[in-house]
Amino acid sequence: MKWIIRIGIITVGIPSLAIGLLMLARFRPGRGHIRAEIEINRPAAQVFRWISREDLIKQWAGGLSEITPESSATEDGEIGKRFHITELDKEENFRTEMEMTVTEYAPDEKLGFQIRSLEGQGEGFVENAEYRLSPAPGGTELTIEIQTDFYGRLPRAFEPVITRAARKKVQRDLERLKRLVEAEPAEPAAASN
Numbered sequence: 001m002k003w004i005i006r007i008g009i010i011t012v013g014i015p016s017l018a019i020g021l022l023m024l025a026r027f028r029p030g031r032g033h034i035r036a037e038i039e040i041n042r043p044a045a046q047v048f049r050w051i052s053r054e055d056l057i058k059q060w061a062g063g064l065s066e067i068t069p070e071s072s073a074t075e076d077g078e079i080g081k082r083f084h085i086t087e088l089d090k091e092e093n094f095r096t097e098m099e100m101t102v103t104e105y106a107p108d109e110k111l112g113f114q115i116r117s118l119e120g121q122g123e124g125f126v127e128n129a130e131y132r133l134s135p136a137p138g139g140t141e142l143t144i145e146i147q148t149d150f151y152g153r154l155p156r157a158f159e160p161v162i163t164r165a166a167r168k169k170v171q172r173d174l175e176r177l178k179r180l181v182e183a184e185p186a187e188p189a190a191a192s193n
Helices: 002-026 044-052 054-060 151-158 159-183
Strands: 033-041 064-069 080-091 095-108 108-116 124-136 139-151
Touching: 002 054, 033 159, 044 054, 044 108, 044 124, 044 139, 054 064, 095 151, 139 151, 139 159, 151 159
Parallel strands: none
Antiparallel strands: 033 139, 064 080, 080 095, 095 108, 108 124, 124 139
């Protein structure tokens, strides 16, 4: 009789507890929010080039296989420019198609964008991100703030797990960016007026 109770606890109780905790976690403050920063020993113009050029972004943004312009610059400059993005997760054998729109663009200072998943079927995400560059003793401090809102039952339910994995990925990507930028010779900083 005890073995029936143990099997019941293992097959029903533990998964039910895990699902319940996951459901509660999605109501925590700061859900879907990621903030990361890194100091890069290079001038802001050099760092900005690495975060704003499609060919360079693909070198440090893990899993990013395609970034194709869908529209050109607008009357407001780069703001409003759209890209089609494809990200591949080789471990999970999963492909994500997205559309990115530039929302803020201040060379050597700030780059903002919105990314929408193109999943369809009522499930996916909308992500608003902003890169900020500021002077640091050794070069430039790069800060990224990301707010992701999930829609659809499954993505919302697994938001805590997705956000935790995304936070780790962002940190790995920033460390890769730092190595690549610092491997280049330092460009002279722009002179102040």
